[in-house]
Amino acid sequence: MFTAEGPTVRELAVQALSSTERGYDLLAPTFDHTPFRTPDRMLDACEEALAQTLPTPPAAGLDLCCGTGAAVPLLRRLCRERVTGVDFSAGMLARAAERFRTAADPAADPAADPAVGPAVDFVHADVRALPPALHGSYDLVVSFGAFGHFLPAERPGFFAEVHRALRPGGVFAFPIGAPPRLSSPGWWAAAGFDAVMRVRNALWRPPFVMYYRTFPLGGVRADLEAAGFEVTTQALECFGRRPDGSPNWRLLLARRPA
Template identity: 70%
Template sequence: MFTSHGPGVRELAVQALSSVERGYDLLAPKFDHTPFRTPERMLDAVEETLAQREGSFGAGLDVCCGTGAGIGMLRRLCRERVTGVDLSAGMLAEARRAHPDPRVDFVRADARALPPELAASYDLAVSFGAFGHFLPAERPALFAGVHAALREGGVFAFPIGAPIPPSHPLWWAVAGFDAAMRVRNAVWRPPFVMYYRTFPLSGVRADLRAAGFTVETAALEHFGRRPSGAPRWRLVLARRSARPHRVHVREGLGPVG
């Protein structure tokens, strides 16, 4: 799974025993040599689907941009500035090195509390591979922040995979990983939040609508379909609607939808 340029077992162990922010700071220089980086095939599929359905956009925002895998896609899709947001200073440093473009800027921030200066500034927001770092109770704050960052009619797009059936060996691998992470977080501090089964489409759709989005999905046909005919991957297209959005506050989570 890892190349000779990627992190070793000891480095991964140190990361796993750190906080999310510190862990990614440590992993950043070698992150692009791990299987955790979003594959080019996925980026190409999302870009092609967005271009076909929406055409081009004004400004673009990559939420939890990491080392900048999605920035090149946004540069091609967007006519105006492109911004990457991430909590890890180390990941942002790698992203800046990879994209020395005056039209691209990077902001260090928690995606659950995006800076007010980003409000109503973007026509497209994307995110890849980061949602496992947010507990279900944190999704409303995350989605409310993205909603606020978009201009009216703006789109929040991200891929989501079909549920893995329990009969598939991967289901057991993923379930085992999540169980191990729960045990780790119960006995070790600081926590490292990373789960694979906490982002179901039904719950995500409900939280997006509560945040003020209208939601549709498009099949990413590049990845084929399951025997049932359902797509293996979908692109969620959440559009900021014109209706007023009420913001509530939950203790400890900040503004949420």
């Protein structure tokens, strides 16, 4: 499905009837060949915006819900000393570690070349309860394409963990899209998907948490500010603007005060 190298319909069905963690373990071998992977265009736009926005290159970067490591090259180009990826799926981490193994065979993937940036370490953990060893260790934290896996009630705890991971003055950055208009096919597709997932989780255990409309900018900003962040946004102009002039995509920058 999606491409010849992607998952089959049957494989996606098995994933959808598994727990969130087990589902991604199953999807890991073919994940990079699905639309679920963050597009390179989005990663490039965020990297460019961060390079222009950060006053100095960060020493250490952390990718939360890193999956197979799509955003790791971004952090390796931006950061000087250390890059860490965290995910709760052992299968996804195995794929990421295979790609970015510590320069043993840099020819295996250009992004693994030690000349590109610092080496990478991967941590198997739930980002809602980060290991204490990661607290206060990072200048830049990013996350891409994972927030549909957090229920609104989980956001405050998750943001508190990010706050703990950052050094004073550090930044938590991620893209956030404008909500589709009620009259658009995108709104109805997202609403329909969320409705199906709510029915599935009401009738089937274990739950698979994935929703498209549980991460609105207003609520996210309020929860970040309550967690102690100073929040700004920057338009990602390459994705255009809506008829009212607002950007289709923004880079949200949540800074832990120095």
